[in-house]
Amino acid sequence: MSFDYDLFVIGGGSGGVRAARIAAGQHGAKVGLAEESRMGGTCVIRGCVPKKLMIFASNASLMAEEMRGYGWADAAAGGFSWRDFRAKLDAELNRLEAAYTSGLNNAGVEIHHQRARLADHHTVELADGTRKTAKHILIAAGGRPAKPEIPGAELGLISDDLFLLDELPKRALLIGGGFIACEFATILNGLGVETVQAYRGDAVLRGFDREAREMATAQLKDIGVDLRLGLSPVGLEKAGARIAARFDDGSADEFDAVFLATGRAPYTWGLGLENTGVNLKDSGAIAVDEWSQSSVPSIFAVGDVTDRVNLTPVAIREGHSFADTVFGDKARQVNHDLVASAVYLRPHELGSIGLTEEQAAERGPVDVYSAVFRPMRSMFAGSDVRIMMKLLVEPESDRVLGCHIFGPEAGEMIQLAAIPITMGATKADFDAAMAVHPTAAEELVTMRNVTRRHGGEG
Template sequence: MSFDYDLFVIGGGSGGVRAARIAAGEYGAKVGLAEESRMGGTCVIRGCVPKKLMIFASQAGLMAEEMRGYGWSDAQAGAFDWEVFREKLDAELTRLELIYRAGLQRAGVEMHDQRAILADHHTVELADGTRKTARHILIATGGRPARIGIPGEELAMVSDDLFLMDKLPRRALLVGGGFIACEFATILAGLGVDTVQAYRGDAVLRGFDREARDLATLQLSQVGVDLRLGLTPTRLERQGEEVEASFDDGSSDRFDAVLFATGRDPYTRGLGLENTEVRLKPNGAIEVDDWSQTSVPSIFAVGDVTDRVNLTPVAIREGHSFVDTVFGGRARKVDHSIVASAVYLRPHELATVGLTEEEARARGPVDVYSTVFRPMRSMFAGSDAKVMMKLLVDPETDKVLGCHIFGPEAGEMIQLAAIPIGMGATKAQFDATIAVHPTAAEELVTMRNPSRRHERLTAPA
C-alpha cells in the first residue's frame, strides 16, 4: 500500500516539531505536520518561554530592594508598563515561531496550519476536509488547562490567557498550588498586582520534597502573595466590573480577575480516537509503551498527551527517540526515572532531580544530607531569605538518590547536578570534588555528615 506520507505528525509543539524535523531532515522521510494554533506549542507560545521572561520582568522590585541594602539608596524599580512589555513579548514569540517554521521548511516537512483528527489507523482528516494517509502517525497534541468544575467558572481565565491580557488587573485571585500557579503568583505579585492565591492543601507544590515545599510556601508570603491555604473556591459570580469568589469556608471576596492554574489535561478530546483502537488512560491520556507506541502499531504518541513526565525537554527526547527507532534504525528508549526540573519562583527557585525524601524513605533506609542557611548575597542586604541544599543517599551503596535545591538560580545548578546523579554517582564522589568558594552550590560537596537517617517505611510519608 502506498501512503501520502511516511510520517504524519499531529501537533506542532516541541515534541512533534523535533520528530518531524529529524525524520525528514536526517532520515529522508516524507513528513506532514498539522498544527491548529501557532507553531512551537505550549512551551514557546504560552508556557515556558513567555513565563520565564515574565519572571525576569517581575524581579525588578526585589532587585531594587536588595540594591538599597548594598548602599544604592536611590534604587527604585519605577513603574511597570505592561503594554510595552507585552509588545516586546509578542515580537519575541513571533521570532521564535518563525525559527520553528524555518527549521521544518528546511527539513522538507509539509506544514498544514489547521486542525487534524484521526480517521483510521493510517489516515488523518484536516479541518478543510482533506484526507492524508501515512505509514506512521505521531500524536503530539500536548495538554490544555483544566478547570475545576464550579458554577461561574467561565468567568475565570486559565494559564494560557495570562500572556494575552490587555492590561494587568489591580487585584487577582489565582487558584492552585502547583508549579504553574506558584510561578504565576510570583509574576503577578512582582508586577504590582494585589495577588491572592488559594490552594486546598497545607503547602504548595505537592509532589516535591516537603522541606523544599515549606520554604517555597513561606517565600510566596514573603514576596507579597496573600496565600490562603486549605481554601477552595466554590462559585464565581459577576458583580459589575468585578468577579466575586465564594469559598468553601463560607467567605467571599472580589477581584478584577480570577485565574485557574489547577493543572492541565491531555488534549485528546475530539481527536478522532474513537475511529481507532488506541487505548486511553482513565484521565484521557494516550497509553503508550516504552517506545511511545500506542495499542495500534502504526500510531505513536509523545509529550504531555501521554502524561508520563510532562516537561518540554522530555517531549523533545521522546520525539527524537521515536524517530531514531522507527526511521533511523537505532532503537532508543527514554529513561523517565531521573529527570531534573525547576520551579521558577523569586527570589529563590526550587529545583530537583531524583527521589524526594519521602519517596526515598518509602523505598528503604536513606541518609539525608541537608542544610538551610541565609546566603551571603541576600543576608548582607538584610534579607531573611533561606537557601536549602539537600542530598539523599543510599547508606548501603553510597549512591546519591536525589538532590533538592531551594535558592537563587537553582535551576542552573540542578542541570549540572543531574549529570552525576544520572550516571549513578556516589556521595564519596561528590565529596571528592573540590568546592568553588564562595558559592551556595559548594554545600553540595561539603556536607560531611548526614543530618538524619531514615529506616524503611511501609508507605510514603
C-alpha cells in the same frame, strides 16, 4: 500499499516538531505536520518561554531592595509598563515561531496550519475535509488547562490568558498550588498586582520534597502574596465589572481577574481516537509502551498527551527517540526515572531531581544531607531569607538518590547536579569534587555529616 507520507504528525509543539524535523531532515522520511494554533506549542507560545521572561521582569523590585542594602540608597524599580513589555514579548514569540517553522521547512516537512483528526489507523482528516494517509502517525497534541467543575468556572481565566491581557488586573486571584499557580502568583505580585492565591492543601507544590515545599510556601507569603491555604473555591459569579469568588469556608471576595490553575489534561478530545481503537489511560492520556507506541501499531504518541513526565525537554527527547527508532535504524528508549525540573519562583527557585525525602524514606533506609542557611549575597543586604541544599543517599550503595535545591538560580544548579546523578554518582563522588568558594552551590560537595537518617540503625 502506498501512502501520502511516511509520517504524519499531529501537533506542532516541541515534541512533534523535533520528531518531524529529525525524521525528515536526518532520516529522509516524507513528513506532514498539522498544527491548529501557533507553531511551537505550549512551551514556546504560552508556557515556559513567556513565563520565564515574565519572571525576569517581576524581579525588579526585589533587585532594587537588595541594591539599597549594598549602599545604592536611591535604587528603585520605577514604573512598569505592561504595554511595552507585551510588545517586546510578542516580538520574541513571533521570532521563535518563525524559527520553528523555518526549521521544519528547511527539513522538507509539509506543514498544514489546521486541526487534524484520525479517520483510521493510517488516515488523518484535516479541518478543510482533506484526507492524508501515512504509514506512521505521531500524536503530539500536548495538554490543555483543566478548569474545576464549579458554578461560574467560565468566568475564570486559564494560564494561556495571562500572555494575552491588554492590561494587568489591579487585584487577582490564583486558584491552585501547583507550579503554574505559584509561578503566576510570583509574576503578578512582582508586576504590582495585588495577588491572592487559594489552595486546598497545607503547603504548595504537592509532589515535591516537603522541606522545599515549606520553604516555597513561606517565600510566597514573604514577598507579599496573600496565600490562603486549606481553601477551595465553590463558585464564581459576576459582580459588576469584577468577579466574586465564594469559598468552602463560607467567605467571599471580589477580584478584577480570577486565574484557574488547577491542573492540565491531555488534549485527546476531538482527535478521532474512537476511529482507531487506541487505548487511553484513566486520565484520558494515550497509553503507550517504552517505544511511545500505542495499542495500534501504526500510531505513536509523545509529550504531554501521554501523561508520562510532562516537561518540554522530555517531549523533545521522546520525539527524537521515536524518529531515530522508526526512521533512523537507531533504536532508542527514553528513561523517565531521573528527570530534573525547576519551579521558577522569586527570589529563590526550586530545583529537583530524583526521589524526594519522603519517597526515599518509604523506599528504604536513606541518609539525608541537608544544609539550610542564609546566603552571603542576601544576608549582607539585610535579608533573612534562607536557602536549602539537600542530597538523599542510599547508605548501602552510597548512591545519590535525589537532590533538592531551594535558592537563587536553583534551576541552573540542578541542571548541573543532574549530570552526575544521572550517571549514578555516589556521595563519595560529590565529596571528591573540590568546592568553588564562595558559592552557595559548594554546599553540595562540602556536606559531610548526616543531618537525619530514615530506616536502618542509628
